[in-house]
Amino acid sequence: MTNVFIYQDPHPAHKLLADVFKCEGLQNTRTGLATIPSVGRLLQARSIQSKLEKLKPKIIVTENVSTDLLAGAMYKQKHPEVKLIGIVADPKIYELRGAPLFDKALTYRALDGADLLMVGSDFMRNLMPHMFKHKTHKFYPPIFELKKHLAKQAAFGKNFVFVGRLDDYKGVDILYNTFLRQKDSWNQTTLYVAGDGKYKSMFQNKYLSHVRYLGKTNNSLFMSEVASFYLAPARCEPSGVAVVEAMAQGLVPIVSEGVGYKELVEQVDPRLVVEDIDEAIDIIDKLFVNKKEWLRLSAKCKEVATQLTKENSIRMFKEALKTIAISKLD
Numbered sequence: 001m002t003n004v005f006i007y008q009d010p011h012p013a014h015k016l017l018a019d020v021f022k023c024e025g026l027q028n029t030r031t032g033l034a035t036i037p038s039v040g041r042l043l044q045a046r047s048i049q050s051k052l053e054k055l056k057p058k059i060i061v062t063e064n065v066s067t068d069l070l071a072g073a074m075y076k077q078k079h080p081e082v083k084l085i086g087i088v089a090d091p092k093i094y095e096l097r098g099a100p101l102f103d104k105a106l107t108y109r110a111l112d113g114a115d116l117l118m119v120g121s122d123f124m125r126n127l128m129p130h131m132f133k134h135k136t137h138k139f140y141p142p143i144f145e146l147k148k149h150l151a152k153q154a155a156f157g158k159n160f161v162f163v164g165r166l167d168d169y170k171g172v173d174i175l176y177n178t179f180l181r182q183k184d185s186w187n188q189t190t191l192y193v194a195g196d197g198k199y200k201s202m203f204q205n206k207y208l209s210h211v212r213y214l215g216k217t218n219n220s221l222f223m224s225e226v227a228s229f230y231l232a233p234a235r236c237e238p239s240g241v242a243v244v245e246a247m248a249q250g251l252v253p254i255v256s257e258g259v260g261y262k263e264l265v266e267q268v269d270p271r272l273v274v275e276d277i278d279e280a281i282d283i284i285d286k287l288f289v290n291k292k293e294w295l296r297l298s299a300k301c302k303e304v305a306t307q308l309t310k311e312n313s314i315r316m317f318k319e320a321l322k323t324i325a326i327s328k329l330d
Contacts, residue, residue, distance in 0.1 A: 004057040006048060006068040013141030013241070014063040014087045016310060017118065017317050021059050026051060028068055038103045045071040045106075059083045059326075065092040065110055073113025083324060086114040088136075091169055093127045094236040115324045118317065120239030121260030137320035140264075141239050142310040145221075149248035150302060152224040156291045158189040161227035161251070163220050163242040166197030171233035171256060176202050176211075178233065178277050183210050186288075192226045224249035228294065229287075233280065234258040248305035250298040252287065254280055264308075268300045 005018035006026045018025075028048055036043075048071035052060070060075065060082060062068035069086040076084045092107055099107065111117065111129070117136040119125050128136045143149055166172045176199070179191050193203045194214040203213040214222075223230070223246050230246035230253040237243075239260040243253050253265050254272050262273045274280045287294050 002055055002057055003059040004052065004055055004061070006060065006062045006064070006071065008064055008068070011063060011089065011141070012144055013120070013239075013313065014061075014089070016142070016313060017085075017087065017139070018061040020314060020317060021061065023059070023061055024055070026055070028064065028071075038100060038106065041067055041070065041103070041106060045074055047071075049074045057082065059085070061085045061087065063087045064090055065107060066090065069114060070106055070110040073110050076113050083116075083326065084114045085116045085118065085324075086110070087118045088124060088128070089120055089238040091236050091238075093124065094169075096127075096129065116320060118320060122263050123258070123260045124238045135323070137316075137323070139313050139316035139320070140308055141241055142313045143241065143245055143248055143305060143308045144310070146248060146305070146309060148221060149245055150306065152221060152249040154224040154228050154250040154298060156294050156298075157228040158186065158288055159192065159227040160189070160229045160231045161192040161194070161223045161246065162231055163194045163217065163223065163245075164232075164237075164240070166193070166195045166199040166203070169234065169236045170197075171235050171237075171258065172197070172199045172202075174233040174256075174277065175231060178231070178280060179210060181277070182281060186210075186284075190226075191231075192223075194220070194222075220245045221249070223251055227251060228298075229254060229284070231280070232256065232259050233277070237261075244305050244308055247301035248308075250302055252294060252297045252301060254283060264304055267304045268297055272297070 003021040003023045004026050005023035006028055008028050044067045052075040060072040062072050065088055072084045076082045111132045118139055120141050125136050125138055162175055164170050190210055190212055192212045192214055194217045196216040203211055220242055230251045232243055232255040234256055235258045237259045243261045246253055255262055255265050265272050271283055
């Protein structure tokens with residue numbers, strides 16, 4: 001018997017929580033029939049369930065609602081003594097309202113089977129269907145190598161940076177259109193973009209002299225060297241660690257209501273959380289000509305970021321475990 005962490009491409013913050021139970025990893029890779037929407041999801045969950053039957057875990061931690069948590073719920077139905085902990089950090093919850101009936105039913109089954117649901121922000125907790133909020137708890141994913149980020153210091157200027165998946169959820173089309181709209185009035189301003197995804201070609205356009213595409217990167221320590229602001233107009237970003245990594249380096253973030261870490265940005269200044277492009281442009285224009293205010297916000301950003309340690313993430317997780325009668329860990 002062993003504890004199991006089911007993952008697809010493990011986020012280090014999620015692995016950190018799974019390591020609390022010394023979980024054995026079980027990778028979930030969807031191929032062939034498993035890639036078919038809804039039905040493929042169920043087939044893949046059953047495949048994972050059969051692997052769990054061989055491992056006979058007493059604790060299961062998952063990082064994906066789509067198939068991982070569903071597989072855990074199916075296993076727990078046959079083994080009710082098992083503790084099932086789901087880390088909810090994917091867009092499935094955001095998509096629930098418009099999801100096909102069968103797909104929605106599978107998601108509800110997955111959420112219902114969990115003993116504990118962990119989310120990385122108030123934003124994700126608010127998206128959770130009301131009948132599951134009583135078992136939903138928050139933890140802040142940490143900034144790994146926090147000291148290295150805090151050792152950096154962005155300088156006042158007009159450049160922006162974005163790091164992350166280049167897709168609709170991250171709102172990078174909004175990011176792009178914001179710069180197109182302001183490229184003439186924001187003289188000597190450059191947007192640096194690092195990441196991969198379906199909108200990659202948009203930022204690779206050589207004719208956009210105000211945009212620099214840096215490619216995919218696993219290291220965001222460069223942000224303070226190229227920019228003074230972090231711009232994140234996400235539609236659904238469960239937590240968005242790059243935002244707080246930027247804050248730790250002294251960049252001032254301007255984020256949408258869809259950014260998970262917006263509550264930490266609000267601790268710096270509520271004006272930095274904007275509702276639309278017009279509001280973003282307004283605050284940007286004001287900060288461009290007010291170095292003193294930018295310096296104040298930059299210092300506050302670093303102060304807020306200091307709370308995002310691995311120790312605090314684990315502490316929040318252990319507090320949540322007490323609600324399912326796990327207070328002593330082997």
